[in-house]
Amino acid sequence: MDLDDHLRATCARIKAACHDFGIRVTEIDPANVDVGPSVLRYKIKLAPGEEASRLRKKAEDIARQLAATSIPIIGFLPGTHYEYLDMARPDRQTVELEPVLNTEKLRDVNHLPLQIGIDPGGRTVCLDLGDDKLPHILVAGGTGSGKTIFLYSVVLSLISVHSDKSLELVIIDPKQTDFTIFGGLKHLREGEVITEADRGVEVVRQIAEHEMQERSDILQKAKCRDIKSFNASHREKPMRSLVVVIDEYADLIAVLSKKEKEEFERVISRITARGRNVGIHLILATQRPTTDIVTGNIKANMACRISFSLPSSRDSQVILDESGAERLLRHGDMLLMHEGKLTRLQGYYVDPAKIEGLLKRM
Template sequence: MATSKDKSTKKRSPKSRKRTNAPSRKDTTSSRSVGSRMRSWTQDLKNNVVNKRYGELISFILGLILLAFIIYILVACGSYLVVGARDQSIVTELTPWEALTQTLPEGIDSSVVEIQNITRVHGAYLAHWLMDGFLGFGSWFLLFFGIICALRMMRITKRGSLIKLCVYAILLSLWTALAISALQNILGLPTFFRWGGAYGALWLGKMLPAIGWLGVSLTLLVTIIILIVVIRYEYLQWMRRAIGLGWVKRPSRRRTTEAERDDTTLEPVEDAGDEPNDETEYDALEDEEEDEKLGTSLSEPSVAPSQTEPLRSSRVATSRSSQESRATSSTPAEENLEGGVTVTVAQGDADSQAAAVIPQSDSRRGGYQMPSPDLLADVDQSSQTIDRAEIKEIEQLIIEKLSDLGIGLEPVEVTIGPTVTLYEFKLDPKVKVNRIRSLEDDIAMKVESIGGIRIIAPMPGRGTIGIEVPNRNPRTVGMKALITSQKFITTDQKLPIAIGRTITNDVYLFDLSKMPHLLIAGATGQGKSVGLNALITSLLYNKRPEELKLILIDPKMLEFSIYESIGRHFLTKLEDEEKYIITDTNKALPVLESLCVDMDGRYELLARAKVRNIAEYNKLFRQGHLREEDGFVFLPYLVLIVD
């Protein structure tokens, strides 16, 4: 038999289990709050999705209705051109209310007379009002604009600004109404409606007595040219060529017969630089005419664009003579320290200063003047001296450190660069090269280097090892010296970028066209923005506006703001944007999408021209093998920079 203690235990056990399994009031409250929040978030998300779907659905339905209505009007206008003469006697008597209610005027029997228009009373009345009572054929531009609006509402297309398209449609409709009215008046064709509508006939009737046919013709010509140029800026060069008669074939004055050549006696030239002959002048004129045919000069770009071979050779000769004169008057580039170690101080400024003399007459072609190097600041290299004692001290510290580690070295040469000094040593044959590569941190600690060191083991083609140590007082490399260097001016790279100088003080260039996707990474203050500005500056001093277009995205709104002033020349943007520098990250995606669309079009042009890259395409375009009449256009380089 169970005791009383057992009975009490059995009685309390279910309750205790129930109390144990039941959650606390605090846990229940927290679970309910989390669940309610989740339900509220889910409900808000559903509401947003539903509202967005309803908005898109309503916009699509309204656009579809508008598209159907415009198609109905276009069909009515087309039918009006065929059977409008038969319906004119009825339609002209209709009032707007009668047309709306489909009731014919009094005295007209509907069983005898019937509207011939395929769209019946409503369409016939609207077509008559548009074609005869409004702007005639000019009204069709407004209908086309309505189709674009309908497609935008249906989210079928997003290209173009509605405000600009509306302005263009209105201006084209007004011009067409006046032009078509003048054409009908000149031809004298009797028709049942006015081609330019009532307003076109009204304007023509007021202009003819005032300015005559000549004034009307000039007005129409000037306004259509303005409209074309405003609508598409690319047609500006074509208009210049057409107005300037650049398309007229001019006979060459240099063509002579064989007899004249035989009778001509060649006299010795005493001084080729006194007077240029006529043929040389005419060669220059023909070159300028060819450049005008392309709108602007598209020859090899540099700081002084379109350099001819005589100019290039004379500049090289001037540079060499300047270098020789500077070499004789300056200190020697090589000196000897104790122990026979050769110290080489790189001399690279002579080349830059000699090449900086650029003729101003050669810097202006096609109405655009290349920027002058004087816009860049001069860096005084003479004030940045070289500490010989520091070089000797660092060399001894390297030898001591490696000697303590059991590595024997023999100094060979020291090359002093603007920011880094290269120390070359001859290694003991018993020491492995791999052992040297693992000692960068030890050597950096010994010489107290701030930026670390770099070990080159072995030196290519030298049989030595090199240790690059940053200078404690680095010299500043000026951008002006890089831009005006002979290497930058005479380079044949497509998009040359002057990024600095090597350890031998030579200008370092790289071709951006060979590295189309470039990522510049680094910590704050390491010079990323300086590198980007050097990249942009190099392009601006090498390319002309028609050869280069920049797309700058600067969310920080600090780095690229200085380039806003050259937006009309070198920068490009979306049509509906006001600023050239993109600072809003939400607007960056449409820009990238438009670039993808433009690149697809460029690939199609390259495929049609049967070339592989933009350089070959533009070469064929300059030579006249690709014509604008066939849809080919000159393709500038597009450089997208995101900071």
């Protein structure tokens, strides 16, 4: 069955399932389905007076009736009259990172473009870590979800457009093996990936307690309110942006006592609260987004959050403040929470075995 036939058949089956469950539907048009790399987004127009909550509560029953491989995510499509229902695409497509690297041209030295992924409508999403609305990102995802590949794409996005003269990286990898391929990058502080948890803790603490103050002193002396105004008036010798990537936050703080964890949480909060103005950005990732790891204090200044597949709706609630991540398809399927809006994306893929060759070509 080709894709068009699949869309027509599935629309008819969704409508029949809704009818069986007493949900009144007026329209599910095959021509109106968004075809994304990993999901097919069906748009359902409910009859006047029909409650959307009834449709959402029947997600598991609809999946069973359609013999679906996963439970669909159902929600309201803002700016339309439709509810959307996301189903797994039977011929799922891989979206390669390399073709989109360098497609985003730098506006200035403060521009930190991150290639994130493609939405169900086929639109590419690129975020600017240097944007005042997006200084830091909180990332969660279980084993096989695509979290680490996403972090690879973040690093590659940045170094593809920035030399070590305008960007510095600190990569902390307590698991000790995932980021060794980036060891020796000129962008890296001291030219190495930090793999010892206790050393990673100390480096982050030094950034919060000393480097932030040193950068603030430079800005005050230059009578500049932030790094952007400083770099605008010091084009010959700009202040480098510093991006700190922590791959597994839970492993990082595992070496700390309860009191030390509380103190380190305040260190993280200091960076997320004040780092933006001095050009320090944090990308914090974890496999285990439990409330004792991802606390309210950490989330407070990390409004941009990305979740890959998680084991439970409780985990999804912790990272996104709503359920949904437990229904993602793994392998790069993600939910992006940015500016209060939740967007489903398929993340880019880069083969870890090809990263070394890619780095040599940059």
